[in-house]
Amino acid sequence: MQMLENLIITYINTALLEPEDAGAVNADTELLLEGFVDSISVVHLVNFVAQELGYEVPPEDVTIENFGTARLLSAYLAERGVQAPAGAPAA
Amino acid sequence: MAELLHELLADAAARRPDHPAVICRDRSLSYRELDQRAGALTGRLVHAGVRRGDRVAILMNKSVDCVVAIYGILKAGAAYVPLDPTSPAQRQAFVLSDCGVRFLVAEPRKRSAVVSVIGAGADLAGVFGLELEPGVAASIGSWDDLDSADPVAVSTGAGDLCYVLYTSGSTGTPKGIMHTHASAMAWARVSTSAFGLQPDDRLSNYAPLHFDLSTLDLFGSALLGATMVMIPEEHLKLPASLAGLLAAEKISVFYTVPYALIQLELHGGLERYDWSSLRWVLFGGEPMSVKHLRSLMSRWPGARFANVYGPTETNGCTYHVLPGLPPADATLPIGRLNDGVERLIIDETGAPVAEGEPGELLIRAATTMQGYWNRPDLNARVFFDPRDSGAKYVRTGDMVRVGSDGNLEFLGRRDRLIKTRGSRVELDDVEAVLASSVSVEEAAVFARPDENGSLLIHAAATLLGGVEAGEADLRRHLKERLPPYAQPVSLTIYSKFPRTATGKIDRRRLRDEVQEGASA
Numbered sequence: 001m002q003m004l005e006n007l008i009i010t011y012i013n014t015a016l017l018e019p020e021d022a023g024a025v026n027a028d029t030e031l032l033l034e035g036f037v038d039s040i041s042v043v044h045l046v047n048f049v050a051q052e053l054g055y056e057v058p059p060e061d062v063t064i065e066n067f068g069t070a071r072l073l074s075a076y077l078a079e080r081g082v083q084a085p086a087g088a089p090a091a
Numbered sequence: 092m093a094e095l096l097h098e099l100l101a102d103a104a105a106r107r108p109d110h111p112a113v114i115c116r117d118r119s120l121s122y123r124e125l126d127q128r129a130g131a132l133t134g135r136l137v138h139a140g141v142r143r144g145d146r147v148a149i150l151m152n153k154s155v156d157c158v159v160a161i162y163g164i165l166k167a168g169a170a171y172v173p174l175d176p177t178s179p180a181q182r183q184a185f186v187l188s189d190c191g192v193r194f195l196v197a198e199p200r201k202r203s204a205v206v207s208v209i210g211a212g213a214d215l216a217g218v219f220g221l222e223l224e225p226g227v228a229a230s231i232g233s234w235d236d237l238d239s240a241d242p243v244a245v246s247t248g249a250g251d252l253c254y255v256l257y258t259s260g261s262t263g264t265p266k267g268i269m270h271t272h273a274s275a276m277a278w279a280r281v282s283t284s285a286f287g288l289q290p291d292d293r294l295s296n297y298a299p300l301h302f303d304l305s306t307l308d309l310f311g312s313a314l315l316g317a318t319m320v321m322i323p324e325e326h327l328k329l330p331a332s333l334a335g336l337l338a339a340e341k342i343s344v345f346y347t348v349p350y351a352l353i354q355l356e357l358h359g360g361l362e363r364y365d366w367s368s369l370r371w372v373l374f375g376g377e378p379m380s381v382k383h384l385r386s387l388m389s390r391w392p393g394a395r396f397a398n399v400y401g402p403t404e405t406n407g408c409t410y411h412v413l414p415g416l417p418p419a420d421a422t423l424p425i426g427r428l429n430d431g432v433e434r435l436i437i438d439e440t441g442a443p444v445a446e447g448e449p450g451e452l453l454i455r456a457a458t459t460m461q462g463y464w465n466r467p468d469l470n471a472r473v474f475f476d477p478r479d480s481g482a483k484y485v486r487t488g489d490m491v492r493v494g495s496d497g498n499l500e501f502l503g504r505r506d507r508l509i510k511t512r513g514s515r516v517e518l519d520d521v522e523a524v525l526a527s528s529v530s531v532e533e534a535a536v537f538a539r540p541d542e543n544g545s546l547l548i549h550a551a552a553t554l555l556g557g558v559e560a561g562e563a564d565l566r567r568h569l570k571e572r573l574p575p576y577a578q579p580v581s582l583t584i585y586s587k588f589p590r591t592a593t594g595k596i597d598r599r600r601l602r603d604e605v606q607e608g609a610s611a
Contacts, residue, residue, distance in 0.1 A: 032324070032325035033152065039330075040586075042329060060360035062332075063332045
């Protein structure tokens with residue numbers, strides 16, 4: 001779960017944020033309210049989960065409850081048995 | 092009859108004191124509570140030095156206290172200037188200094204944003220709603236301390252400004268659109284009566300406060316004494332959450348933008364909810380894709396749909412209620428004039444066009460703006476008095492034509508009608524054709540000057556999920572439907588479009604992103 005969380009935080013910090021914001025997101029940063037993630041980067045996040053973690057999030061699960069913070073998202077994925085791939089980089 | 096927007100609130104508080112006025116996240120205020128809390132804020136503002144005719148800015152995320160801020164400012168005889176919380180500090184500071192704003196209503200979570208905007212040059216005498224370091228700006232009160240205050244009476248007239256909304260100017264400098272109590276009130280009356288809105292309706296507030304769509308939600312609900320449910324920012328980004336909220340709150344009147352409707356239809360999981368409360372879906376701001384509208388109308392068979400047209404300068408001036416499912420190849424008209432609206436359609440020389448011919452739409456109505464704040468240059472151009480009779484029309488900059496059924500048809504922005512290599516092309520036509528492709532989610536078509544000073548057409552599109560189409564497929568689609576001179580010289584497939592602060596496709600940025608090489 002910690003690995004998952006780190007993987008997600010790293011992805012958001014390096015791939016989704018504007019360069020000046022890189023590193024600004026931690027496990028409990030409110031991604032949607034604070035404007036770190038917009039409607040388009042949510043799609044990228046969903047694609048990342050599908051490609052790197054092998055889990056297709058159904059559209060009806062793309063909600064504030066599941067995507068509001070990196071912690072919420074990793075908890076959601078962990079509940080569905082998703083694991084960080086072996087050899088994933090630590091954050 | 093009420094003449095001032097805050098009289099609507101006072102009337103509703105007298106008529107239905109315990110009816111919920113505004114709901115947002117986990118909080119709700121009744122009309123009595125809203126009126127009292129706003130009155131207490133007025134006391135703080137007046138005590139701090141706010142006077143009739145001042146402009147007071149708001150920098151807040153959506154919450155019931157945004158509405159307290161609006162009425163607190165209005166009751167002080169001042170106009171509210173809502174800042175876009177997502178726009179850069181530099182731009183916010185420009186708005187504050189351009190509009191001569193000296194007081195700001197904010198909230199504790201906006202502390203760093205307020206410090207940044209002051210750092211970017213805003214000169215503020217006082218900030219309500221949060222504590223700042225000494226020397227930064229004086230704090231003039233807290234949201235936790237609004238329960239005990241004597242009401243302050245400030246005399247205000249219907250001709251006083253009620254809000255100034257800043258929109259992008261064509262030169263990149265925002266311009267402030269001034270409305271008075273009279274024009275905002277006229278719009279609240281016209282819109283609620285056009286759609287037959289009722290006191291027991293539950294109106295959504297989808298748009299942010301700096302976007303003019305929000306004024307129907309705000310003042311229409313106050314006029315009716317109805318409930319307004321504000322949709323928090325984070326829901327705007329996640330269609331599945333937005334759908335859940337609309338259904339759970341039993342929204343009956345949903346006024347929104349085409350983009351939100353498309354996202355709801357594609358990703359909202361609408362089939363999971365009961366939509367029996369939803370009776371009006373109103374949309375405006377940019378043209379709606381008929382393809383997506385048809386799917387949505389099938390999903391929400393109990394709702395009526397209306398295309399609402401009108402720039403921020405005029406408020407809504409026409410609307411078209413869909414009589415039924417439009418044919419797949421239809422374009423939506425902007426419809427008929429609202430009650431009390433007069434129109435003029437003119438050609439480039441300022442002469443009226445013959446009935447049915449395209450021309451620029453000019454509007455004269457009680458709902459139109461007073462002008463652009465502090466911009467005599469723009470005001471000299473935007474108002475048009477055809478017979479020097481004192482009957483001032485507002486130029487919309489939009490090209491229209493009266494169709495054979497009497498409905499007005501929107502043809503695009505005046506500056507979207509271009510000449511390219513000698514041929515006249517409506518960029519919106521090309522865009523609509525591209526958007527009609529079964530592979531395309533959204534399309535944007537724009538013009539860019541070439542090295543000879545002529546304009547060339549460029550296109551961009553996003554594809555529907557799971558579609559394996561390429562540029563060649565879209566080109567074929569265009570070639571089958573448009574003449575050679577209307578074919579774009581470049582066609583770029585994007586995974587996402589840049590958006591303006593109000594959620595429209597940012598065509599200016601797309602244009603700037605076209606590689607120099609592509610325009611050859």
